[in-house]
Amino acid sequence: MNYENAIEIEHLTKDYGSFRLDDVTLAVPGGTILGLIGENGAGKSTTIKCILNLVRRDAGEIRIFGMDNRKEERAVKEQVAVVLDECPFHELLTPHMVETILSGACPGWDSKRFHSLLGEFELPEKKLVKEFSRGMKMKLSIAAALARNPRVLLLDEATSGLDPVVRDRILELFLDFVSDETHAVLLSSHITSDLEKAADYVAYLHRGKLVLQGAKDELLDEYGRLACTRGEMDRVDPAFLVGRRESAFQCEALVRDKREFRRRYPELAVDPVSLEDLMVFTVRGDRA
Numbered sequence: 001m002n003y004e005n006a007i008e009i010e011h012l013t014k015d016y017g018s019f020r021l022d023d024v025t026l027a028v029p030g031g032t033i034l035g036l037i038g039e040n041g042a043g044k045s046t047t048i049k050c051i052l053n054l055v056r057r058d059a060g061e062i063r064i065f066g067m068d069n070r071k072e073e074r075a076v077k078e079q080v081a082v083v084l085d086e087c088p089f090h091e092l093l094t095p096h097m098v099e100t101i102l103s104g105a106c107p108g109w110d111s112k113r114f115h116s117l118l119g120e121f122e123l124p125e126k127k128l129v130k131e132f133s134r135g136m137k138m139k140l141s142i143a144a145a146l147a148r149n150p151r152v153l154l155l156d157e158a159t160s161g162l163d164p165v166v167r168d169r170i171l172e173l174f175l176d177f178v179s180d181e182t183h184a185v186l187l188s189s190h191i192t193s194d195l196e197k198a199a200d201y202v203a204y205l206h207r208g209k210l211v212l213q214g215a216k217d218e219l220l221d222e223y224g225r226l227a228c229t230r231g232e233m234d235r236v237d238p239a240f241l242v243g244r245r246e247s248a249f250q251c252e253a254l255v256r257d258k259r260e261f262r263r264r265y266p267e268l269a270v271d272p273v274s275l276e277d278l279m280v281f282t283v284r285g286d287r288a
């Protein structure tokens with residue numbers, strides 16, 4: 001791995017007994033957004049907490065722009081801002097008070113940016129956090145994270161409480177953020193359509209293991225969706241198929257190596273896939 005990478009995770013393992021995050025290796029190059037997808041309990045938050053050192057890993061290495069996240073924890077913390085699915089600010093604070101606290105505590109704090117984001121997100125500066133809706137709390141957390149002027153943004157389900165219009169604007173802000181190659185975003189989300197819009201890379205965690213990862217456009221290009229009769233499906237080389245599902249009327253499966261498949265079976269139609277198809281069929285394949 002080279003140090004153009006903003007985040008490097010190598011062989012990360014965390015064993016909780018009943019759950020094991022198992023040998024996860026991934027990299028997020030500078031200037032890009034990686035979408036971390038996976039079902040509930042797949043290990044997305046555990047991965048993010050390991051990057052932040054909030055959870056002690058059992059094995060593996062994590063580097064932020066080449067800095068070891070344990071040996072150089074302080075320097076790493078200055079470069080990384082995080083938005084978790086819970087608002088980190090006390091209920092009795094106002095955005096104005098949040099700014100007073102964070103401007104003193106965070107060396108790179110950008111007051112102008114914070115105020116402009118508060119304005120854009122229509123967040124009242126003098127209202128108590130406890131009177132905020134879930135979406136308003138999320139927006140405040142995102143505004144505070146961006147105003148810290150980090151190089152790396154980690155977002156754990158940070159857009160899930162937001163309406164589509166606000167989510168769209170926030171994705172634009174993230175895309176804007178990574179237009180600087182010294183920045184990067186790792187965004188975990190169940191909303192795969194958001195990742196389709198914004199992510200350059202996708203990593204799919206399933207039961208603690210990375211089952212799929214790569215450049216989003218390449219993954220969407222490599223796979224296809226096949227719907228045909230059982231007789232047709234039975235003729236297909238199973239090596240092409242992921243997560244076959246049958247009903248009384250038709251068979252469905254994800255097809256890997258779509259181009260080669262089309263060459264071998266020109267009579268069978270293969271449709272484009274979404275990230276959601278990739279998730280659902282891969283899990284189905286695992287259960288089969």
Ligand SMILES: Nc1ncnc2c1ncn2[C@@H]1O[C@H](COP(=O)(O)OP(=O)(O)OP(=O)(O)O)[C@@H](O)[C@H]1O
Pocket residue numbers: 016018019038039040041042043044045046047
């Ligand atoms: N402190 C802990 N002690 C024991 N097990 C834990 C602990 N924290 C998390 N786990 C387990 O680790 C597994 C992965 O949890 P994690 O929160 O990383 O999943 P996730 O992919 O973020 O899920 P979700 O999409 O539901 O937020 C779960 O089975 C969870 O119960």
